[in-house]
Amino acid sequence: MLKIEIIISTPGVDLREIKRLLKERPTKKWVYFGSDFRAWMSLEQQLAADFNYVDTIEIHRNVADTIKNEYVSWVDELNRRYGEELDWWLGAVFSRNNYTSNLFQYACYLEILKQLLLKDDVFPDLVFVESVGFAKDLKNWAQRNGFSVITKYELFKIIPIISLIKPVLDWLRFIVISIIRSFAALITRGVFKKKKRFPKDSTIIHTFIFGNSLAKDGVLTDRTLPFLYDYATRNGLNIVVHPILYGFKYSYLPIYRRMRKSNSSFIIKEDFLRWTDYLRAFRYPFRTLGKKIELKDFRSQSFFNSIEEMRSQECFSSAMNAVLVYKLLLRLKKTGFEPARFILWFENQVMDKALISGIRKFFPKARIVGAQMFLHPPNLLSVFPSQAEIDAGIAPDLIIETSHYQCKRASVFTSSIPCRVGGALRYDHIFKQSSRSSQLPGNKENIIFVALPFHIPNAIEILFMLKGALSNIKHEITILIKAHPDYDIKTIKRLLSWPEAFRIYRGSVAEGLKNASLMISANSSVMIEAISYGIPSIYIGSRIMINQNILKDTATPLSRECYTSEELAQAINAYIDVLPSKSGEFKKIGANIRDLYFAPVSDGTLAPFFELTK
Numbered sequence: 001m002l003k004i005e006i007i008i009s010t011p012g013v014d015l016r017e018i019k020r021l022l023k024e025r026p027t028k029k030w031v032y033f034g035s036d037f038r039a040w041m042s043l044e045q046q047l048a049a050d051f052n053y054v055d056t057i058e059i060h061r062n063v064a065d066t067i068k069n070e071y072v073s074w075v076d077e078l079n080r081r082y083g084e085e086l087d088w089w090l091g092a093v094f095s096r097n098n099y100t101s102n103l104f105q106y107a108c109y110l111e112i113l114k115q116l117l118l119k120d121d122v123f124p125d126l127v128f129v130e131s132v133g134f135a136k137d138l139k140n141w142a143q144r145n146g147f148s149v150i151t152k153y154e155l156f157k158i159i160p161i162i163s164l165i166k167p168v169l170d171w172l173r174f175i176v177i178s179i180i181r182s183f184a185a186l187i188t189r190g191v192f193k194k195k196k197r198f199p200k201d202s203t204i205i206h207t208f209i210f211g212n213s214l215a216k217d218g219v220l221t222d223r224t225l226p227f228l229y230d231y232a233t234r235n236g237l238n239i240v241v242h243p244i245l246y247g248f249k250y251s252y253l254p255i256y257r258r259m260r261k262s263n264s265s266f267i268i269k270e271d272f273l274r275w276t277d278y279l280r281a282f283r284y285p286f287r288t289l290g291k292k293i294e295l296k297d298f299r300s301q302s303f304f305n306s307i308e309e310m311r312s313q314e315c316f317s318s319a320m321n322a323v324l325v326y327k328l329l330l331r332l333k334k335t336g337f338e339p340a341r342f343i344l345w346f347e348n349q350v351m352d353k354a355l356i357s358g359i360r361k362f363f364p365k366a367r368i369v370g371a372q373m374f375l376h377p378p379n380l381l382s383v384f385p386s387q388a389e390i391d392a393g394i395a396p397d398l399i400i401e402t403s404h405y406q407c408k409r410a411s412v413f414t415s416s417i418p419c420r421v422g423g424a425l426r427y428d429h430i431f432k433q434s435s436r437s438s439q440l441p442g443n444k445e446n447i448i449f450v451a452l453p454f455h456i457p458n459a460i461e462i463l464f465m466l467k468g469a470l471s472n473i474k475h476e477i478t479i480l481i482k483a484h485p486d487y488d489i490k491t492i493k494r495l496l497s498w499p500e501a502f503r504i505y506r507g508s509v510a511e512g513l514k515n516a517s518l519m520i521s522a523n524s525s526v527m528i529e530a531i532s533y534g535i536p537s538i539y540i541g542s543r544i545m546i547n548q549n550i551l552k553d554t555a556t557p558l559s560r561e562c563y564t565s566e567e568l569a570q571a572i573n574a575y576i577d578v579l580p581s582k583s584g585e586f587k588k589i590g591a592n593i594r595d596l597y598f599a600p601v602s603d604g605t606l607a608p609f610f611e612l613t614k
Contacts, residue, residue, distance in 0.1 A: 013152055015046055021150065022125055029054050029122065033109040034130035035545050037461040038495065043128060054124050056112050057543055057563055063111040064104075064379050064546055067299065071104055072096065072381060072413050074298050076388035083392045086326060087288055089353040090319035093310045097349065097382035098546060099455060100318075104381060105546055106134050106306050107298055110141060117145065133309025141301055170315035171285060177250065178278060178324075184252040185270030192260035198337050202238040203610065204267070205229075206344040206355060209243040210485075214255065218262030224345050225371060226425050229264075231606040240265045240339070244351070247485070272331035273324060281323040285316045322354035329358030339366050343609055346370030346396060348383050353394045360393045367612050370396030373425050375525040375597060376409050377548030387414040400608055402427065402598050420608040423601035427525075429510045430532040431600045445478045446576050449516035449535075451509060451526040452492065454484040458522050460495055462540045466520065467499050468565030475576045480505035482512055518575055520568075523548040531558045532594035534587035536575040538562055554596065558589055 022028050030047060031054045032040045044053060075094050082088040092100040109129075116123045129135045139149045208224045215221070220241070222229065232239045243266055248255060259266040289311070295304060342359055346352055352370070359368055376383055385395045400422035401407045407419035424430075450466065452459040466479070482505045483489040489504050505512055509526055513519070519530035519537040527537040528550060541547045541563045551559050562568040579586075599605050 029124045030126035031124040032128045035457045079388040090350045133305040136305040174317040184256040188256040199238045201340040202240045204342045206242045214258040220264045269328045277327035281320040322350045326354040326358040333362040341367040368396040423605035424598035446517040451521040453523045454486045469569040472569035534590035
């Protein structure tokens, strides 16, 4: 008799009918494939009495490690086939970025099912998914493997209609913001005197500008790539800033005033772009949506429905902005500007690809330096350059990492791009151990510093787990919650019941670490910063998503992985028990970890950013 495989999209499903369909089975098992931790928790509560959840954490970890190289090669084959046009590189679906594309995650989910199929006693009777497209692909796979399939996503026929609204709103919002920025540039250009043309042989620094990056008098504080400006000044080099304005929503006039007023030189793109450039950018979605892609199966499985769904739901603002950056380089070329080098904050995203493509075409003599001043999450595949990207000319001439170990990690998919060690610009504070204190003055409690990651589902999972652990923590503690700068803590508080024990912390991470006894986080380099001070750090692993533990390949007693509230409480108790006696030992271990991941800032480690040799 054939098994029944129920593939279902979770929201709004009537579980009573599912229970009725499977009531004759003596043991009923289920699994969840998606990122909505709250939905998973709700299902676990509703199904606990009748179903057993199939824990896939270990399989998920092994599957991601096993297939990632093959997956990158599969995407590279597509890149070589379609990558002659810049538009191809600006799409999200094949970007290898887990936060803009679910494709690698879907491939992992299917491989998990394949492995569970080999273990008949744990193969699930019920599979929950969040994507109708992926549900269809799973159904096709299950039917080919002899399963009788019942699908329960009929309630979501309205989803394709809703999914079309978000991309349209994103497109309109980008147009509105482009108009607002153009007016802000025009108004401020009329008030402040137009600066002279940029000096030839300048160094362009492509960096993020936040609301507090420029003081009212225009003095620049670069949080992303600090120290480079002082080095350039001391060595007689001219710096010109290409700003990525981040977090301004619709309020751009103040930042444009400050850029105009600043003694630093800023490339304000609206001063150079023409209306035809904007038209080219606005038309990007229409060019890409009509493009037919010939797909081959990945590991003998078609993801046609998943890919079509993701393409139909893709938001295009990042790609449209990338088109404008490419066009900006053309306009700069026509002014006679000839920069010597470009130093890019390099995450290998669509903006970087458009920028490098434009530099190669319009400034072929310029040196392109990709500064990866962050630590590499092992399964965020997009940050690692691939061979197809190098062959297409959209990778830097040189990558600079924060240590030799980081250089080794960065070359996981190709060794064709040179890598040098540079000073860990954003992490200079970790070499100043004298600023570290064991606890807040006059406070005998143990302080647990919780740094939430930028991905909100991960942040919710951390807080749910920590909330569940509170009753089993035997020590007196103070819990400080630091939200990621990408969102307001109010966004998180609306999504869960907020315990009184959670205190919101609004200071800097560096200041918070000075007084912390213990760190809790996920998918963040803050864990390595804490360990560098000798602070034990607990990684909260997701039970349903790909995990990005930066310390995965670095065994240390200063870190533990936890996947349940019980494990978390045990880890907190164990660390606090030994902290008084282990403090000195932990600091020595932390210093070794620090030196593995980071190089201190000095003239010697700043020099590689400014090399000119191709």
